[in-house]
Amino acid sequence: MIYTTTEIIPGREIESVLGVVTGSVVQSKHVGRDIMAGLKSIVGGELKGYTEMLMxxxxxxxxxxxxxxxxxxxxxxxxxxxxxxxVTDAASEIMVFGTAVKLK
Known part of the structure; x- marks a missing residue:
């Protein structure tokens, strides 16, 4: 499946628009990650546990x-x-959306 942030796909023509599609997940924080994030916030820098969780x-x-x-x-x-x-103090939603299309 091709998916892109652009409105067109170079070299391809959109034949028809099928509708809006979405995908989502609600991710809660991990207590261990919270503790490490709290410690890391004292000295600064990337919160790698959260980066991995969001990825x-x-x-x-x-x-x-x-x-x-x-x-x-x-x-x-x-x-x-x-x-x-x-969503709450302990959870966030990641949502992705776009337009499903049929190509020629």
């Missing part, structure tokens, strides 16, 4: 996006965007 969450959300596009019979997803939101 994993984006991958899961993207897999769900592609699965939904497959249900539409899509060849590609254009205009892909990622967003995050806080």
């Amino acid at each position: 994993e969450a984006r991958a899961v959300a993207t897999e769900r996006l592609i699965a939904e596009a497959d249900k539409f019979g899509a060849d590609a997803i254009v205009g892909v965007r990622y967003t995050t939101s806080s």
Whole structure:
């Protein structure tokens, strides 16, 4: 499956728009990561545990996006965007959305 943040796919023509597709995951914080993040915030620097957690969450959300596009019979997803939101103090949602299309 081709997925891109652009509205077009170079060298390909969009035959039809099938609809908006989404994928999301709500990821909770890990107590161990919170403790390490608290310690790291004292000296500064990247919070690698959170970086890894968010990378994993984006991958899961993207897999769900592609699965939904497959249900539409899509060849590609254009205009892909990622967003995050806080669900609770201990959890965040990663959402990805785009437009499923059929290519010529």
